[in-house]
Amino acid sequence: MNKPSTFTSSSPIPVGKRSSMAIYALTIGAFGIGTTEFVIMGLLLQLAADMHVSVPTAGLLISGYALGVFVGAPVLTALMSRVPRKKALLILMGIFTLGNVACALAPNYAALMVARVITSLAHGTFFGIGAVVATSVVSADRRAAALSTMFTGLTVATLLGVPAGSWLGLHFGWRSTFWAVSVIGLVAIAVLAIFVSAKEAGCGSRVSLREEFTVLGRAHVLLGLGATVFGFAGVFAVFTYVQPLLTQVTGFVESQVSVILLMFGVGMVFGNVIGGRLTDRAPVRMLLGSLAALAVILVSMGFAMENRVTAVLFVGLLGTGAFSTVAPLQLRVLNKAQGAGQSMASSLNIAAFNLGNALGAWLGGAAITQGVDLAHLPWVAAILTLSGLALAACSVLKERTFDLKRLPSGVAAG
Numbered sequence: 001m002n003k004p005s006t007f008t009s010s011s012p013i014p015v016g017k018r019s020s021m022a023i024y025a026l027t028i029g030a031f032g033i034g035t036t037e038f039v040i041m042g043l044l045l046q047l048a049a050d051m052h053v054s055v056p057t058a059g060l061l062i063s064g065y066a067l068g069v070f071v072g073a074p075v076l077t078a079l080m081s082r083v084p085r086k087k088a089l090l091i092l093m094g095i096f097t098l099g100n101v102a103c104a105l106a107p108n109y110a111a112l113m114v115a116r117v118i119t120s121l122a123h124g125t126f127f128g129i130g131a132v133v134a135t136s137v138v139s140a141d142r143r144a145a146a147l148s149t150m151f152t153g154l155t156v157a158t159l160l161g162v163p164a165g166s167w168l169g170l171h172f173g174w175r176s177t178f179w180a181v182s183v184i185g186l187v188a189i190a191v192l193a194i195f196v197s198a199k200e201a202g203c204g205s206r207v208s209l210r211e212e213f214t215v216l217g218r219a220h221v222l223l224g225l226g227a228t229v230f231g232f233a234g235v236f237a238v239f240t241y242v243q244p245l246l247t248q249v250t251g252f253v254e255s256q257v258s259v260i261l262l263m264f265g266v267g268m269v270f271g272n273v274i275g276g277r278l279t280d281r282a283p284v285r286m287l288l289g290s291l292a293a294l295a296v297i298l299v300s301m302g303f304a305m306e307n308r309v310t311a312v313l314f315v316g317l318l319g320t321g322a323f324s325t326v327a328p329l330q331l332r333v334l335n336k337a338q339g340a341g342q343s344m345a346s347s348l349n350i351a352a353f354n355l356g357n358a359l360g361a362w363l364g365g366a367a368i369t370q371g372v373d374l375a376h377l378p379w380v381a382a383i384l385t386l387s388g389l390a391l392a393a394c395s396v397l398k399e400r401t402f403d404l405k406r407l408p409s410g411v412a413a414g
Contacts (some may be wrong), residue, residue, distance in 0.1 A: 023149050025195035026130045029093055030153025032184040033123055035161030036100055037065060038154075038356075039181065041175045041256055042166030044243050051109040056365035059240050061116050068117035073124025073351035077344050085129055086196050088191060090123035092129075096099025097185030107108030129328060133196075142282055143334075144327045148276025151326055155272045155319075159265025166258035169338025169406070174284035179316065181286075220336040221345055223395035228329045228352035229359065231291050233320040234298055234307035236360030237367075237381035239264070240376065242315065249375045250311040256375065264311055267319025275327035283335070284396055287328040291389040298382035305375050326353075332392075360384060 040047070040062050048058040099119025106112035127150075134146040160185075165177040216222065238245070245258060246252045247357040279286045297317050304310035330349055337345030361380065367380045 010201070018275065021195045023134050023146055025191050026089075026134055026150045026193045026322070027153040027156075027270060029089065029126060029130065029188045030186040031157045031161065032153075032181065032186070033096060033126060034154035034157030035165060036103075036119060036178075036181045037123065038098070038157060038162045039165035040065075040154040040167075040171040041242055042261060043169045043177060044163055044241075046047035046169050046174045047112075051112070051182060052098075053109055055244055056239075056369055057109075058253070059361050059365050061113060062236070062240050062361045063121045063358040065123075066356075066361070067117045068120030069123040069354035070351040070358065072121030073346065073347040074130060076121060076125040077128055077347040080125065080129075080187060081343070085133055086192070087090040087397050088129055089126060089192055089196065090235075092126040092186060093189045093192060095119075095122040096126070097182055097189065100178050100182040100185060103350075104175045104182065108394065120354070124347050124350040128343060129349075130342050131334065131346045132401055140301055144279035144283070144331050145276045147330055148272050148279075151158040151272055151323070153325045155265065155268035155323060157265075159262060159269060162265065163258040163261050163324065166261065170255065216348075218336060220395050220399060221333055223391050223398070224329065224333040224336055224393075225313050225349055225352045227287075227291070227395065228337075229356040229388070230335070230351055230384050230391060231294065231329065232322070232324055232353050232356035233360035233363070234381040234383075234385030235318065236357040237364035237384060238298065238301065238318065238360075238378050240361040240364050241368065245305060245313075245374050245377065250308055252308070252311075260312055260315055263316035264319040266321040267316040267321075269319075271320035271323035272326065275324040278324075279328045279331055281330055283328060286324075286333055288389065288396065290321070290325040290328055291385060291392055294325060295382050295389060297321040298378045298385060301378035302376055305378070332395075356384075356388075362380055398405065 042060075044058045047053075048055045056182070076092070080091070083091070094117055097121075099115055102115035102118060103112060106115050130150055131147060134150045135143040163180075165180065168177045169179060191274065241265075242261070243254075243257050246257050247254055252260065257403055259316065275290060298315065298321075301318065302313045305312045329347070331351040333345050363380065363384070364377055367377060368374065372380060
């Protein structure tokens, strides 16, 4: 009896028209998810006023979403480990769409928080399974490029979805934004159903749940997850509060913020492309270099936000620095989780990005509550990213030390 056909990273197929369409279909799904994740940043003031809560409390809607991703990623990945990947992707996008409908109908802050968490449950597993599919249908030297193509959905979401959502919220109320995102979810379901074939997506995992979770016993995987959490926490310690930062520190009016957020989106697109291309050429150097560059941007941003021109420039640079880290961080974990547990590791790293989002948003809000000037918030963020860089460097040094030990003594001495 023939075994079901599956794609793994050890047996890639050349990129053809069909496999390219599968990756682009995943990109559409990523666009929908990215829009609902990031759009809150442009709605904080409206939500806080309508729900009668403070801005830092409204910011916890981002933390709640991120924590939902962190919890949902391993749980749903485990539950769907044997479900065919196309079917799993469609189920996950259905959860996402229903969650956004619930957000649009939420009568109070507590209900909105619950709805956001429901929406978030599908996020990590969708990107985790999607990353495995995307990297499995290309040759080994194009894996980071495939990842960056899928994550282009997130960058376009920030470039177009977030400013559009902010504009909708400003003119028609924040609920209209969630209705619009629900429509995007329905479109994504249709695109995935049409362009991702069941054969191309592959079957579910044939390993046991115990084998899936053994990946957590690998030091390099854990260090990679830690680098993702802290490296990306620095981004959201600032970006969560970009609306009050631009209005209260830089002096822009509220209606100008959605336009300025376009710069962040442009930066994300640029950083995503750079990250994908350079990671395929030098994955370790890009891993360390991208985190170091992000830390430098955050430190410099602390000096730049009181001037309108430099503030807009650094909003764009923050997007570039943030998304130049995505491909190297995701590929690092995928490479260190070869074999059993790769889908779990991939989903967990998406969860790690969102745990970083939650940590950053919470620490940013805590810093503001404790009296840290908004203009100095990027310096708090830089400390977080430098912590992520330290973990990544520790993994690389540990790996190289191990490789040296494996060399014959004469070679190592020479």
